[in-house]
Amino acid sequence: MDWYLLLAAILLPALSAALCFILKNQKVRIAVVSISTLLLFAVAGGFIALIMNSPEGKLVFQMDEHVLEIVGWLIKGFDFLLLCYIGYFGIKHKKAIVLALTVLQFIPWVLFEIFGVFGKVHEPAQAFVIDHLSLIMIMLISIIGPIVTFFGLGYMKEHEHHLHLKVSRQPRFFMILFIFLGAMNALVMTDNLSWMYFFWEVTTLCSFLLISHDGTEIAVKNGLRALWLNSVGGVAFIIAILMVNTSLGTLSIQAISNSGMQGAFAGMMPVALGLLCIAGFTKSAQFPFQSWLLGAMVAPTPVSALLHSSTMVKAGVYLIIRIAPAFAGTRLGQLVAVAGGFTFVAASAIAISQSNAKKVLAYSTIANLGLIICCAGIGTRISLAAAVLLMIFHAVSKGLLFLCVGTIEMGIGSRDIEDMQGLFKKMPFTTVITVIGQVSMLLPPFGVLITKWMAIETAIHLPLVLVFIILGSAFTIVFWSKWIGIILTMSYKPKYYMEKLSFSIKAALSVLIALVMAASIGIVPLYNQFVKPQITAFNIADKEMLSGTGMGLWLEKVNQVVYGGFSSIIFFGVILLLIVAIPIIINRIKPARLKPPYLCGSNVDDDLRGLEFVSPADKVEKVVVRNYYMASVFGENKLTFWSNLSAGAIIIIMLGVVIGL
Structure with a gap:
């Protein structure tokens, strides 16, 4: 069989x-x-x-x-x-x-x-x-x-x-x-x-x-x-x-992974491991190699979803996680963590300035891949568990979000976030799934946030990496919150349209959103059955470990003293309660109680978004409501060059260090 x-x-x-x-x-x-x-x-x-x-x-x-x-x-x-x-x-x-x-x-x-x-x-x-x-x-x-x-x-x-x-x-x-x-x-x-x-x-x-x-x-x-x-x-x-x-004397990948523990981290092996990490950086679009992934957004949406979520970019982080035990606790590992952490913060910062939804997803992908590589470089049992878990949660959520953006683009003819105002009235099915997918990348108790917490906990002994993870996480909140706010902007008008989608699109979105929920709700058995055995097999000597018991994940010392944890099931109970309660409350609001806003003229009746009015010259005008994108601070033209230069310097230093070992 x-x-x-x-x-x-x-x-x-x-x-x-x-x-x-x-x-x-x-x-x-x-x-x-x-x-x-x-x-x-x-x-x-x-x-x-x-x-x-x-x-x-x-x-x-x-x-x-x-x-x-x-x-x-x-x-x-x-x-x-x-x-x-x-x-x-x-x-x-x-x-x-x-x-x-x-x-x-x-x-x-x-x-x-x-x-x-x-x-x-x-x-x-x-x-x-x-x-x-x-x-x-x-x-x-x-x-x-x-x-x-x-x-x-x-x-x-x-x-x-x-x-x-x-x-x-x-x-x-x-x-x-x-x-x-x-x-x-x-x-x-x-x-x-x-x-x-x-x-x-x-x-x-x-x-x-x-x-x-x-x-x-x-x-x-x-x-x-x-x-x-x-x-x-x-x-x-x-x-x-x-x-x-x-x-x-072998090309066995298992032997490479075990080489550090067997005392083979000498001779040309450090350089070989450094070069394999660089190969992983290019495949996972880390700075300064990120431009190919950003350019991939011109492709049809299924291509973007495959390249950015479950397949090609994951090949790079898979290789680095696979060989991580060979350089765990070494200078090479620390520099890999710095390189990944820098990409996490740089890509998250640039994402703030983007209004193109696919670009936001692309930069978010680059950032999260950087965090995975950062965790692999830290090289502890907890950080490697965080890397593998984040790889899973990111693949499911980001695959869903790319398909959602492609569906939205077909529905409204645009992938600009600003054009998604009032989207719920035009595409309610897609909007609900999109927002849940975005929340899964941002808020507790979904798995992405839990893995970021684990990364922060394990980066305590690397101050620079810790700062990168904290800053990157903060920037992440900004660009996701802006997008969610736009999508959930609701007009005062009660009518809405149910979008017509093909069976294949509806089925794909439904299955993926179910997987997003199932993976986060079942994070404890997911960790115990699939991730923990691999971390144990890596056989890394460490004073701390991650355990999945009861209703969450817990950080423990070797003497089983718990010093941190996340009871995810309780959070999910609260979220499910809100998911049920909010629609009930909204449906009880009578249309007569909703008062139209004053827009400097009489409101246009057939305007679904509720942002158009008739000016004194009998001309239809549109109210412009936009997010702040802070392009003067976080714009691509402001940060890309210096980010590439800094990332290139980190890689050169990494190679210099391994050559000198």
């Missing part, structure tokens, strides 16, 4: 991709996507059952030596073709930097993998290893990913209608989405660093193809930016592979 599930996780998306591309009929494509969604759910469920019943808490897949060699050469062949294909795009679009970075990967890859110039390639005997961290990633990829893809069925039809396309490009679009999901599943399951590099580059290529999908000049430009910036990480990755192979 384990081998069947492994093959299904990788090959089922590949088969679905081929069917979507070959079979052009819309109804057939709907059937393929729907069935594939259910099957991927089943794959995730199957892995959960196997891991939960495994005495060792993980699944190890070993291949016969000859089979392993054949598969290895197949991957090398595909890797060769992949690098050539990426280089082709550099030539086609006359982007010299893409071609140059591809060559910088290609030369050491050929010398190492094909000719063995840098020594024998030490392939690990265990081709795939699935532990609780891999399982969590499989759940995010194989549950949220298919939901986003299913959402795309209804969305892409409307999207292409607005583009006035004569020939649909949906077959190609859904093909790339499924290839993307299959590559991500393989990436988090393999124990071979060289194989991970191949799947890593597949996601890089897919991101370029998805971002540039619409074929517009700006889409292609941003797709190429994603391609070359992620190729920077590819160069760091391939050099790290050479160093790991030489230092450890």
